[in-house]
Amino acid sequence: MSSIQICPSILNVDRAHLSLEIEKIQESADLLHLDVMDSIFVPAFTFDFEECKSIIESSKLPVDSHLMIANPDEVAAEYARIGSKSVTFHLEASKSPSQTLRSIRSAGARSSIAIKPNTPVELLFDYLDDADMFLVMTVEPGAGGQSFMVDMMPKVRILRDHISNSGLSRWIQVDGGVTVETIAQAAESGANSFVAGSAVFNTDNPGEAVRALRKVAERTFRA
Numbered sequence: 001m002s003s004i005q006i007c008p009s010i011l012n013v014d015r016a017h018l019s020l021e022i023e024k025i026q027e028s029a030d031l032l033h034l035d036v037m038d039s040i041f042v043p044a045f046t047f048d049f050e051e052c053k054s055i056i057e058s059s060k061l062p063v064d065s066h067l068m069i070a071n072p073d074e075v076a077a078e079y080a081r082i083g084s085k086s087v088t089f090h091l092e093a094s095k096s097p098s099q100t101l102r103s104i105r106s107a108g109a110r111s112s113i114a115i116k117p118n119t120p121v122e123l124l125f126d127y128l129d130d131a132d133m134f135l136v137m138t139v140e141p142g143a144g145g146q147s148f149m150v151d152m153m154p155k156v157r158i159l160r161d162h163i164s165n166s167g168l169s170r171w172i173q174v175d176g177g178v179t180v181e182t183i184a185q186a187a188e189s190g191a192n193s194f195v196a197g198s199a200v201f202n203t204d205n206p207g208e209a210v211r212a213l214r215k216v217a218e219r220t221f222r223a
Contacts, residue, residue, distance in 0.1 A: 005030040008195075009144070010032065021201065024205075024206040024207055030061075049075070056079075063085055065086065067087065069093065071093070073100045077100075077104055077106070088114050090113070091114065091115050094113075097126075101130035105132070112134065115135070116141060137175055138177055145197075149176070150185060160172055160223075161190070172191045173193035173194070174195065179199040180216055183213050183217050186217075188221075199213065
């Protein structure tokens with residue numbers, strides 16, 4: 001897997017032709033980002049568990065499951081057991097973050113925890129040992145097509161510096177408004193995993209769009 005991860009989101013693709021959409025990026029992307037929304041933690045609803053299971057099992061790309069749901073402690077490990085390569089849940093929705101992170105790892109996936117824009121990044125510091133990745137949202141979770149929140153970049157820098165000072169190696173992911181213009185800011189701040197939806201699938205050549213994003217991120221990433 002590349003030192004930079006580009007993870008196209010299928011949030012707004014044509015679901016009637018989902019397999020064809022995935023084929024467009026399977027040679028260039030690292031992971032397929034699956035946005036799971038329950039209409040409770042966020043207003044929107046996307047996929048139920050059985051739909052997610054079908055996508056995960058049929059995808060030729062490993063799946064990065066992002067759980068924007070109200071009960072992650074109860075079900076996060078199940079997404080690992082059905083084959084997700086990575087499972088992310090939100091700190092704001094969890095009562096037992098460390099336990100849930102460990103359960104995801106035990107089930108065979110990379111463990112990841114996310115924060116919304118208004119959540120202090122310092123709250124993630126307690127989970128360095130149990131998380132393989134941290135997701136700093138660069139939009140409010142719940143809808144695609146929002147603009148990149150550049151004021152989240154100090155959070156990424158703080159988190160990257162804290163991880164580096166701890167002598168650990170962890171992924172930092174950003175999700176929301178990622179384009180060839182904004183990915184440089186995120187990579188310079190220390191992010192190395194990038195979720196992009198519109199910037200990939202709203203183009204004539206999604207595979208080439210992924211390669212363009214990767215090129216910029218690799219050039220500008222600050223470890």
